[in-house]
Amino acid sequence: MGVVSSINESLDNTRVGSAASPQNIKKKASDDIQNNFLTLLLTQMKNQDPTNPMQNNELTTQLAQISTVQGVEKLNETVGNLTGQLNENQKLTAAKLVGQGVMIEGNKISLFEKQNAQATASNEVIATPFGFELIGAADKVVLEIKDKAGNVLKTVEMAQGLKPDVYRYEWDGSDTAGNKQPAGSYRFSVSAYSQQGQVPVKPLNYALVNGVSNGPQGILLDVGLDNSISLEEIRQVL
Structure with a gap:
C-alpha cells in the first residue's frame, strides 16, 4: 500500500513540534541531519504525485538510512569514550x-662493579640481565657473549625444549675459562633451532x-641514552 498525502495540505511546518528548550545548548550532528531529513521527507510526501505515491519500501529505506547515521555517530562516541579511558589507564x-627495570629488544650487556662496604674486600662484578623472546618452539637455544671487538667470551647452550615465551639469563661476568671480565659494555647474540630448522x-x-x-607519538618511556620506547615494546617487567 502506498503512503498518500493530500497535495492541498498546508506546507507551513513551523507549527510542527515544540520550540527548542533553552537547556539544549548544543545539538549533535545526527540531530541536525535527522531534522533536515524529516523536513525533506515531509515536503516530498506533501508534494508527491497522487497517481504515483511513494511506496512503503521507499519510505522504509529512507528511514533506515537516517537510523544508520545515528547509529554510526553513537558508535563513534562510544569508541571515543573507550579510547579516552584506555589512554588514562596507559x-x-x-x-x-x-624506577623499574624492563626487558626490551636489544643485545647490550653492561658489566659494572658493585662497591663493597669493606674497603679491603674486592668489588663484586655484576652484569645486567639479558635474554630472548622465542617466536616459535625450539629444541636448542645458543647464547654467545662477546666483547667490544666481537670476540666470543662465552657460549651458553640451552638444549631443553623451549616454548614460545620470554626467557632471561644471568651472566656471572666470566668467560668460558672462568676468568672474570672487567667492567664495561658487552654484547650478545642468540640463535634458536628446532628439527625443522632455525x-x-x-x-x-x-x-x-x-x-x-x-607527546604526539603517544605515551613514551625514557630508558636513558636519549632512547624512548612505547609500552608495547616492553617484553618483561623485572
Missing part, C-alpha cells in the same frame, strides 16, 4: 614503571625506566 601504568628469536636487554612523556 598513563597510570606507565607512571608505575618509573626458529625466529629476538634478543632482549635490560633497561631502566627513568621517566614518562606524553
Whole structure:
C-alpha cells in the first residue's frame, strides 16, 4: 500500500513540534541531519504525485538510512569514550614503571662493579640481565657473549625444549675459562633451532625506566641514552 498525502495540505511546518528548550545548548550532528531529513521527507510526501505515491519500501529505506547515521555517530562516541579511558589507564601504568627495570629488544650487556662496604674486600662484578623472546618452539637455544671487538667470551647452550615465551639469563661476568671480565659494555647474540630448522628469536636487554612523556607519538618511556620506547615494546617487567 502506498503512503498518500493530500497535495492541498498546508506546507507551513513551523507549527510542527515544540520550540527548542533553552537547556539544549548544543545539538549533535545526527540531530541536525535527522531534522533536515524529516523536513525533506515531509515536503516530498506533501508534494508527491497522487497517481504515483511513494511506496512503503521507499519510505522504509529512507528511514533506515537516517537510523544508520545515528547509529554510526553513537558508535563513534562510544569508541571515543573507550579510547579516552584506555589512554588514562596507559598513563597510570606507565607512571608505575618509573624506577623499574624492563626487558626490551636489544643485545647490550653492561658489566659494572658493585662497591663493597669493606674497603679491603674486592668489588663484586655484576652484569645486567639479558635474554630472548622465542617466536616459535625450539629444541636448542645458543647464547654467545662477546666483547667490544666481537670476540666470543662465552657460549651458553640451552638444549631443553623451549616454548614460545620470554626467557632471561644471568651472566656471572666470566668467560668460558672462568676468568672474570672487567667492567664495561658487552654484547650478545642468540640463535634458536628446532628439527625443522632455525626458529625466529629476538634478543632482549635490560633497561631502566627513568621517566614518562606524553607527546604526539603517544605515551613514551625514557630508558636513558636519549632512547624512548612505547609500552608495547616492553617484553618483561623485572
